[in-house]
Amino acid sequence: MSDPVKPHARPAHLGWRLFALVYDFFPMLALWFVGSGLVLLLRGGQPVPPGSLAAWGELLLLWSITGAYAVVSWRRGGQTLGMRPWRLKVVAADGSAAATRALLLRYAVATLSLAAFGLGFLWSLVDRDRRTWHDLAAGTLLVRVEK
Numbered sequence: 001m002s003d004p005v006k007p008h009a010r011p012a013h014l015g016w017r018l019f020a021l022v023y024d025f026f027p028m029l030a031l032w033f034v035g036s037g038l039v040l041l042l043r044g045g046q047p048v049p050p051g052s053l054a055a056w057g058e059l060l061l062l063w064s065i066t067g068a069y070a071v072v073s074w075r076r077g078g079q080t081l082g083m084r085p086w087r088l089k090v091v092a093a094d095g096s097a098a099a100t101r102a103l104l105l106r107y108a109v110a111t112l113s114l115a116a117f118g119l120g121f122l123w124s125l126v127d128r129d130r131r132t133w134h135d136l137a138a139g140t141l142l143v144r145v146e147k
Helices: 014-042 053-077 100-115 119-125 133-138
Strands: 088-092 140-144
Touching: 014 053, 014 088, 014 119, 014 140, 053 100, 088 100, 100 119, 100 133, 100 140, 119 133, 133 140
Parallel strands: none
Antiparallel strands: 088 140
């Protein structure tokens, strides 16, 4: 689908990943407002009671919206909005475009990486190729492409 990443792309370090996550928080916040607004509309203006089944459903909806944003962005060009300013790109281990199935797995395991107090991300500090748990599980690599 797309050309393999240029040979001068390097594995991205943890700092670049964190910068991209901060940038991506803002478009995600807008999408979460839309998702929560739809839930509120469907409930006739009644807020979701904390701890209820509806609250878990709304959490699942917001997690799915986040995943759709990430996976669609990665699939369309290897980058989310937050990754673009830092020239970061998700690719398959061989440098080609990652498959949708791998990207879905990457998102699911990234959730676990964060839920484990960020240990999955911190793993990139000891991995020779700066891979996180989700990169290892999905066979992907986050690279920083030169200008």
